[in-house]
Amino acid sequence: MHQNAKNTRVDRRAELLKVSREIMAEKGYEATKISEIVARAGVAQGTFYWYFPSKASIVKILTVEMQSEVQTALTSAFAEPGLLKQKIEKSITDTFNILSAYRDVLALARLVESASEHEFVFSPYHRLISDLLRYEQSQGTINSSIDPTITATLIVGTVYYAAVQCYIYNVPIPIEHYIKETTRFVCHALGIG
Numbered sequence: 001m002h003q004n005a006k007n008t009r010v011d012r013r014a015e016l017l018k019v020s021r022e023i024m025a026e027k028g029y030e031a032t033k034i035s036e037i038v039a040r041a042g043v044a045q046g047t048f049y050w051y052f053p054s055k056a057s058i059v060k061i062l063t064v065e066m067q068s069e070v071q072t073a074l075t076s077a078f079a080e081p082g083l084l085k086q087k088i089e090k091s092i093t094d095t096f097n098i099l100s101a102y103r104d105v106l107a108l109a110r111l112v113e114s115a116s117e118h119e120f121v122f123s124p125y126h127r128l129i130s131d132l133l134r135y136e137q138s139q140g141t142i143n144s145s146i147d148p149t150i151t152a153t154l155i156v157g158t159v160y161y162a163a164v165q166c167y168i169y170n171v172p173i174p175i176e177h178y179i180k181e182t183t184r185f186v187c188h189a190l191g192i193g
Helices: 002-027 034-041 045-051 055-079 084-101 103-112 115-139 148-167 175-190
Strands: none
Touching (some): 002 045, 002 055, 034 045, 055 084, 084 103, 084 148, 084 175, 115 148
């Protein structure tokens, strides 16, 4: 019985996240009301607050979920054998694909994210890339004069901004072109031919 109660809590939390995301995608962040979320989820308003302290916390959780998927994809891309340029291309392609599935969250995160929340979400991503850059420097595969910490931040910013252009602002340039140019730009910045 204890396990069933735990599964019910997990299911209820997941359902509230799913419904919140749907309504925010339909109506936008500001127009979404907690009362709508709980009505569609079929739970009491107090149940929402049992799992989440606020509507903004939903966006933060979804943003962390998105970034976690990106981190997993990056780790996987760099764990595979192959040339560094291929790993970078795979990681950027995978990141774009994940961010495409989270385009609604990308838009929401830009509205409610404070500087400290931005740091909370992106700092693990920056650290991961910084560590990968340090490793590649130790192997002699990238420019040894770059600062891995700053370069990691620039890479994350470049990829994130390119994805926002594609998925939020819907620029008329094909996404594949953005992926190719982002990959080329990152490789050039790292001194990879």
